[in-house]
Amino acid sequence: MPELRRHYFLEEYCIIASERSKRPSDFPVARAVPGDEKTCPFCPGNEEMTPASVAVYTDKGVLSLGPERVPGWQLRVFPNVFAAMVSSPMPATPEWIALPGHGHHEVIVDSPLHRENPADFSLGHLEHLLLVYRDRYVHYSNLDEVKYISIFKNWGKEAGASLSHSHSQIITLPILPPLMKREQEAILQSSFCPFCNIVERERTSCRLIAEDEHWLLIAPFYSLAPYETWILPKRHLCNLAEIKELERKSLAVLIKKVLGSLRSLLDDPPYNFMIFQQPFGYHLNIRIQTAVSKIAGFEKNTGIYINSVPPEQAAAELSELCKSTISPKG
Numbered sequence: 417m418p419e420l421r422r423h424y425f426l427e428e429y430c431i432i433a434s435e436r437s438k439r440p441s442d443f444p445v446a447r448a449v450p451g452d453e454k455t456c457p458f459c460p461g462n463e464e465m466t467p468a469s470v471a472v473y474t475d476k477g478v479l480s481l482g483p484e485r486v487p488g489w490q491l492r493v494f495p496n497v498f499a500a501m502v503s504s505p506m507p508a509t510p511e512w513i514a515l516p517g518h519g520h521h522e523v524i525v526d527s528p529l530h531r532e533n534p535a536d537f538s539l540g541h542l543e544h545l546l547l548v549y550r551d552r553y554v555h556y557s558n559l560d561e562v563k564y565i566s567i568f569k570n571w572g573k574e575a576g577a578s579l580s581h582s583h584s585q586i587i588t589l590p591i592l593p594p595l596m597k598r599e600q601e602a603i604l605q606s607s608f609c610p611f612c613n614i615v616e617r618e619r620t621s622c623r624l625i626a627e628d629e630h631w632l633l634i635a636p637f638y639s640l641a642p643y644e645t646w647i648l649p650k651r652h653l654c655n656l657a658e659i660k661e662l663e664r665k666s667l668a669v670l671i672k673k674v675l676g677s678l679r680s681l682l683d684d685p686p687y688n689f690m691i692f693q694q695p696f697g698y699h700l701n702i703r704i705q706t707a708v709s710k711i712a713g714f715e716k717n718t719g720i721y722i723n724s725v726p727p728e729q730a731a732a733e734l735s736e737l738c739k740s741t742i743s744p745k746g
């Protein structure tokens with residue numbers, strides 16, 4: 417029987433349709449041919465094909481407002497040409513409200529190598545990427561008009577990546593998104609943090625995939641997508657700016673493990689990697705949702721996702737692979 421599962425602490429549901437339970441091989445990925453390095457705006461040497469960088473990171477550190485061509489960059493940040501946010505809204509009418517879509521949209525080219533798979537990033541490079549996420553988060557959280565900072569990575573065409581060269585994105589909003597608002601309200605109204613509670617309970621559940629001293633990797637009870645995973649800090653941290661160096665190092669290890677395991681299990685699936693964080697009153701978490709099943713009429717009609725892989729099965733398969741993926745020295 418399909419199970420209607422409730423979100424951990426919100427009035428949200430998903431359906432775990434275990435009788436349609438699928439194996440990893442049931443999710444074939446239509447592979448896009450990677451674009452050409454010569455015409456790729458994210459490749460080193462093609463910097464003039466994008467807007468000017470706002471930050472360029474090399475092994476020696478960050479060069480803010482650096483020149484367009486910095487040899488040997490590891491990561492590069494620039495405004496998105498096709499920004500999702502614009503500054504001039506439609507005038508409001510009595511019927512409809514259009515708020516100024518005032519926001520920022522940035523691209524982080526997170527590898528200088530055209531065909532590098534994020535699962536192959538070195539631990540040092542992943543730590544560097546986490547530092548860039550932190551820097552940009554801190555930068556935007558100091559701006560009054562910014563109410564939310566969305567940091568995410570789409571990997572694979574089906575997950576929304578328009579270019580095959582690995583990159584992350586940052587979009588800021590002048591409002592708090594409803595889901596985040598409701599999660600934060602639930603935390604503030606509760607006598608304990610519901611996420612701390614998830615950490616405590618899932619540590620001993622069959623949905624635990626891996627853990628270390630600082631972090632927990634689980635297939636959440638409330639899983640919207642096949643093989644969805646969440647990474648949660650054991651300490652009650654609100655955002656990436658509060659992470660200590662050791663915690664960042666161990667987070668990089670866990671990210672490498674989960675990306676490597678997903679790649680082996682599902683043959684390099686498309687996915688969305690999303691950071692959920694707030695300046696205060698929240699519990700940082702990272703959610704990785706595969707884009708291997710279609711969002712169709714039922715989901716759009718009800719807001720309820722059907723997931724054909726029980727998270728308990730996903731955790732069992734992923735935890736086996738995590739054990740063998742890498743040693744902490746990777």
Ligand SMILES: [Zn+2]
Pocket residue numbers: 452453456457458459529530531581
């Ligand atoms: Zn490229």
Ligand SMILES: [Zn+2]
Pocket residue numbers: 609610611612613651652653698699
């Ligand atoms: Zn907490």
